[in-house]
Amino acid sequence: AQRVTQPEKLLSVFKGAPVELKCNYSYSGSPELFWYVQYSRQRLQLLLRHISRESIKGFTADLNKGETSFHLKKPFAQEEDSAMYYCALYRSGNTPLVFGKGTRLSVIA
Amino acid sequence: DSGVTQTPKHLITATGQRVTLRCSPRSGDLSVYWYQQSLDQGLQFLIQYYNGEERAKGNILERFSAQQFPDLHSELNLSSLELGDSALYFCASSDNGDRGRGEKLFFGSGTQLSVL
Numbered sequence: 704a705q706r707v708t709q710p711e712k713l714l715s716v717f718k719g720a721p722v723e724l725k726c727n728y729s730y731s732g733s734p735e736l737f738w739y740v741q742y743s744r745q746r747l748q749l750l751l752r753h754i755s756r757e758s759i760k761g762f763t764a765d766l767n768k769g770e771t772s773f774h775l776k777k778p779f780a781q782e783e784d785s786a787m788y789y790c791a792l793y794r795s796g797n798t799p800l801v802f803g804k805g806t807r808l809s810v811i812a
Numbered sequence: 813d814s815g816v817t818q819t820p821k822h823l824i825t826a827t828g829q830r831v832t833l834r835c836s837p838r839s840g841d842l843s844v845y846w847y848q849q850s851l852d853q854g855l856q857f858l859i860q861y862y863n864g865e866e867r868a869k870g871n872i873l874e875r876f877s878a879q880q881f882p883d884l885h886s887e888l889n890l891s892s893l894e895l896g897d898s899a900l901y902f903c904a905s906s907d908n909g910d911r912g913r914g915e916k917l918f919f920g921s922g923t924q925l926s927v928l
Contacts, residue, residue: 709854739917746814747855747902747919789855799845799868800917804854 706730707792709803716780717811724775724806726764726790735793736766736773737800742786750775750788760784780810815839818903818920826928830891833923837884837905843867844886845917846878849900861886893927900924 706729716722728734738750751759753766753773764775773790787807791800815838825831837844846858848871857870861880872878875893880886890897904917 737916746816746921747904747917748814749916752916799857799860799870801857802847802855 707790707801707803709788709790709806711806712804713807713809715809715811718782719779722775722777722780722784722808722810724788724790724808726773726775726803728771728773728790728792730771730792730794732795734766736764737791737793738762738764738773738775739789739791739802740786741789747789780808782810782812784808785810814918814920816903816905816918816920818901818923820923821921822924822926824926824928825893827893827895829893829927830889831893831925833888833890833901833903833925835886835888835903835905835920837886837903838907838918841905841907841918842884843906844880844884845904845906846872846886846888847902847904849902849922850898855902858888890925895927898925898927 708727710725736753739747740750741747751757762775762777764773766773787805789805790803793800817836819834823831842863845860848856858872859878860868864880875891878888900922902922903920906917
């Protein structure tokens with residue numbers, strides 16, 4: 704079965720410290736991976752997708768097929784990064800995204 | 813604003829009751845997805861509709877049902893409610909325009925259901 708694992712429910716870091724939110728997936732085909740973010744009192748929204756190879760709000764994520772991982776990283780955390788982060792997997796065909804259970808990031812001033 | 817509208821924002825009801833959650837997708841989006849968000853399980857996919865037809869089913873209980881109408885809005889019906897059904901229910905839409913490249917979902921702000 705296709706699975707997305709986010710091992711940390713809660714991650715607390717100090718402002719200015721590096722951040723890494725872990726995501727591992729299991730899927731035998733060619734996956735597409737996404738990171739969605741939910742800020743306080745806001746709706747869930749797309750942060751970035753691996754095929755775009757982009758950096759959004761200082762965050763990057765690289766798909767590592769060997770380790771089946773798609774960790775989200777930022778070199779210097781900001782207080783406004785505090786939010787709930789979900790990793791999601793898209794399989795082939797018209798199938799719905801499979802989400803991990805999410806990691807709550809708390810950036811401490 | 814994602815363009816996806818969900819009503820009501822909050823719903824408080826009693827066990828055994830039946831409720832209907834409503835979702836209007838972004839203009840032009842043909843796909844509607846329903847997700848349940850809880851502290852323990854995270855974001856669980858319930859069901860997907862595409863242009864009025866059921867496309868995919870996830871962890872949706874038999875007590876729950878959904879439909880998508882000709883105007884593309886969707887309703888999620890939850891019946892014989894139990895305490896454990898208390899959760900945030902999200903609707904999302906996509907245009908399926910990027911077939912084969914994954915889908916960007918646009919989420920509504922959710923309906924917070926409290927079953928007492």
